[in-house]
Every structure is written in structure tokens, then in C-alpha cells.
Amino acid sequence: MSNVDHGQARNLQPTLLEQAEKVKDASRSLALAPTAQKNEALEFCASLLKDRSGEILSANELDIRNAREAGTSATVIDRLMLNQSRIESMAQGMRDVAALADPVGEIAQGWVRPNGLQIRKVRVPLGVIGIIYENRPNVTSDAAGLCLKSGNAAFLRGSSGAINSNIEISGVLSEGLKKAGLPEAAVTLVRDTSRESATQFMKLRGYIDCLIPRGGPSLVSAIVENATVPYVIDGDGNCHIYVDATADLDQAVEIIANAKVQRPSVCNAVETVLVHENVAAELLPRLEQRMPTVELRADPESRKFLTRSRLATEEDYATEFLDLILALKKVSGLDEAIAHIRKYGSGHSEAILTNDYSASKRFVAEVDAAAVLVNASTRFVDGGEVGFGAEIGISTQKLHARGPMGLRELTTEKFVIEGNGQVRV
Numbered sequence: 001m002s003n004v005d006h007g008q009a010r011n012l013q014p015t016l017l018e019q020a021e022k023v024k025d026a027s028r029s030l031a032l033a034p035t036a037q038k039n040e041a042l043e044f045c046a047s048l049l050k051d052r053s054g055e056i057l058s059a060n061e062l063d064i065r066n067a068r069e070a071g072t073s074a075t076v077i078d079r080l081m082l083n084q085s086r087i088e089s090m091a092q093g094m095r096d097v098a099a100l101a102d103p104v105g106e107i108a109q110g111w112v113r114p115n116g117l118q119i120r121k122v123r124v125p126l127g128v129i130g131i132i133y134e135n136r137p138n139v140t141s142d143a144a145g146l147c148l149k150s151g152n153a154a155f156l157r158g159s160s161g162a163i164n165s166n167i168e169i170s171g172v173l174s175e176g177l178k179k180a181g182l183p184e185a186a187v188t189l190v191r192d193t194s195r196e197s198a199t200q201f202m203k204l205r206g207y208i209d210c211l212i213p214r215g216g217p218s219l220v221s222a223i224v225e226n227a228t229v230p231y232v233i234d235g236d237g238n239c240h241i242y243v244d245a246t247a248d249l250d251q252a253v254e255i256i257a258n259a260k261v262q263r264p265s266v267c268n269a270v271e272t273v274l275v276h277e278n279v280a281a282e283l284l285p286r287l288e289q290r291m292p293t294v295e296l297r298a299d300p301e302s303r304k305f306l307t308r309s310r311l312a313t314e315e316d317y318a319t320e321f322l323d324l325i326l327a328l329k330k331v332s333g334l335d336e337a338i339a340h341i342r343k344y345g346s347g348h349s350e351a352i353l354t355n356d357y358s359a360s361k362r363f364v365a366e367v368d369a370a371a372v373l374v375n376a377s378t379r380f381v382d383g384g385e386v387g388f389g390a391e392i393g394i395s396t397q398k399l400h401a402r403g404p405m406g407l408r409e410l411t412t413e414k415f416v417i418e419g420n421g422q423v424r425v
Contacts (some may be wrong), residue, residue: 124414127210129210147225188401202227239270243275270326273329277330345368352375
């Protein structure tokens with residue numbers, strides 16, 4: 001966090017406003033850009049990310065070193081860390097987005113009124129998308145790519161912990177835009193990472209058309225308390241898997257291990273597993289053996305079948321661990337599992353493992369979440385995995401967008417009404 005006092009922050013405000021004005025102007029040009037030009041820019045950005053990977057990794061090493069010196073946890077460092085493979089994934093994400101259909105100009109609906117008026121609802125960009133995010137430099141390219149393809153300018157405000165990485169990545173992306181003949185300001189990074197700057201960013205009404213936070217509860221709370229611009233909440237991922245009595249237990253062990261261990265520091269990792277009492281004796285020891293690096297926190301009934309666990313608390317069931325920690329609970333059946341999810345779930349992603357079609361149908365109908373899965377890992381609730389290319393976030397609210405947000409979620413609709421002299425009577 002940079003040491004900026006309130007007086008300095010006020011002096012910086014015009015700079016932020018100047019940036020906002022340039023981004024707004026860039027958004028107007030980008031909204032009119034043809035698909036081919038936007039795709040060309042995405043291809044340039046992808047190539048430049050790979051070509052400049054050395055500079056990006058050097059900047060990221062500085063961020064990692066600073067984080068370690070500050071005593072940052074291993075899970076946060078994992079979110080912050082880049083390597084050659086992750087940079088190649090960022091570049092591929094750009095190319096994946098270029099290959100997707102452009103939603104801008106798509107006619108969502110069309111009809112003709114009895115008086116001859118022709119009415120169409122046409123997809124158009126939102127304008128300026130403000131992204132405020134924590135410790136994940138890949139968000140810089142993912143967000144910029146989706147904004148670019150959907151005709152929106154990306155106004156980015158990352159964390160102090162990733163500032164060096166974000167500067168390098170955003171610079172590369174701006175260069176790619178310029179090569180394609182698009183305004184460089186269509187990808188703009190705010191370099192002031194002070195709290196005052198973050199609050200000012202949330203209040204840029206008239207400049208930011210939609211604000212999307214990518215971070216923990218404190219960031220979401222700050223948005224709710226301070227933002228004066230429209231926002232979409234990318235909320236917590238307190239995700240559950242319920243193992244029904246009819247589940248294939250071999251399959252269940254692998255799905256749960258994948259959902260917890262593959263990348264525990266992300267929002268679609270499972271945090272609590274609910275186990276039907278009829279399969280607890282068999283499944284729980286197998287889970288313990290399959291995930292030796294995971295700390296298990298379980299209810300008293302589940303602990304009877306485990307050799308290493310600690311007693312789960314009420315807080316554990318309400319926590320998004322983002323770590324190699326898993327809460328366990330034995331339940332009497334589907335009713336208790338659904339009740340538990342209603343009490344503790346964050347509305348992100350919930351899964352049932354079952355061979356009972358009626359149970360899966362009830363679970364899908366009754367569980368209120370952005371995504372509900374049947375016999376699959378929660379890790380699939382991701383923009384790339386559902387076919388969106390990169391994602392800009394996973395919305396846990398219900399208005400405008402819900403679940404993984406891809407290109408269509410970054411557009412709105414405009415009514416186009418054409419007549420030949422009609423007047424209203």
C-alpha cells in the first residue's frame with residue numbers, strides 16, 4: 001500500500017479524472033470498431049504477451065519478493081505468481097476470445113407493430129468497465145480481452161501487491177491496441193494503489209458505466225459502502241458438494257479431490273463436503289487418504305471415521321478458506337444438505353453427486369446459486385470451461401448478470417425503432 005496522505009490524494013484526483021476522461025473517449029471509438037479490427041488487436045496482444053514474457057516475469061518476481069518480505073500467505077502468493085505456463089494461458093485466453101462470436105450488433109429480438117413500426121433490441125457495449133481486483137495479474141489480461149472484444153474500454157485498478165506485474169501487462173496490451181489502430185487508452189491501469197484512490201475510483205460516476213470487483217469480502221464491502229457507479233458483485237465462493245447415498249464413490253473421491261486440491265486458492269474450489277450418512281463410513285476414510293495435504297475440519301459424527309481431523313466450528317462452515325482446508329459434515333439426506341447450503345452458501349457454485357435422477361432434479365430446482373452442478377467438480381464454474389474464453393468474474397447477484405460473465409454479460413440492449421412517419425394518437 002503506497003503511503004499517500006489525504007492532501008496528496010486530493011492532488012492526485014485530477015490525474016485520475018484525466019485518465020477517466022481518456023478512457024471514456026476511448027470507449028466511444030472502441031464501440032464503433034469492427035470485429036476484424038478488435039480480433040486483430042487481441043492477436044497482437046496475445047503475441048506481445050509471449051514476446052514480453054521475460055519482462056513480465058521479472059516484474060512479477062519483484063512483486064513476489066515484496067509479498068514474501070511482507071509475510072503474505074502461500075495461497076495469496078499462488079494467486080499473485082506468474083510463470084511461463086500462466087503467461088501462455090493468458091495469451092491463449094486472448095486468442096480464445098478472438099475466436100468467439102462478437103455480441104455487438106447482435107439482434108436479440110425483433111418484431112413489427114400493427115402500425116408498421118419495426119422494433120429491434122440490439123446488443124451494444126456498456127461503455128467503460130471498471131475492474132478493481134486483488135493480487136491476480138492474470139485478471140489484467142483476462143478482463144482487458146473480454147472488454148476489448150465486447151467493445152468496452154477497460155479501466156483497471158489492481159492491488160499494490162501486483163502493481164509491477166500489472167504495469168508490465170497493461171503496457172503490453174496498450175501496445176497491442178495501438179498496433180491495431182485502436183486507442184491505447186482503451187486499456188488503462190490506475191497506478192495509484194492507495195485506499196483513497198480506490199474510493200475515488202468507485203465514485204467515478206459519469207465515467208465508469210459498470211464496476212466489477214474481483215476480491216475478498218473487504219473489497220466487496222468497500223464497493224457496497226462507497227460506490228456511486230453501477231456494479232456487479234463477484235462474490236465469495238463458499239462452495240459445497242453433497243454426496244448422496246446413491247453416488248458412485250470412486251467418482252466422488254476424484255471429483256472432491258479435484259475440487260479441493262487442484263487449485264485451492266480460487267473461488268470455485270469446494271470448501272465443505274456434505275456426506276449422506278449411509279456412505280459416510282466408506283467415503284470419509286477414502287477422502288482422508290486421497291487428500292493427505294488437506295486439513296480436515298469435521299462434525300463429531302464424521303470424525304468417528306477419520307484418523308486426523310479437528311472439530312469443525314460454526315465459523316468453519318461459513319468460511320471460504322481459499323486454502324488446503326476442507327470442512328466435512330455427515331447429513332441425513334437431501335433435505336438436510338439443502339438446508340445446510342441455504343444457511344451457509346454464498347450463492348456461487350453448489351454440486352450434488354448422485355445416481356438418483358429425482359435427487360438431482362430436486363437439488364437443481366431448490367438450491368439457489370449462480371451455478372448448480374450434477375456429478376462434476378465445482379472447478380468447472382469458470383468462463384473458459386463453459387465456453388466463454390476468459391471470464392471477467394463470476395457474479396453471485398441476480399440482476400443483469402449471474403454466474404461466469406463473458407462477452408454477452410458485458411453488453412446491454414438498445415431499442416432501435418424505425419418508422420415511416422407514424423405519430424402516436
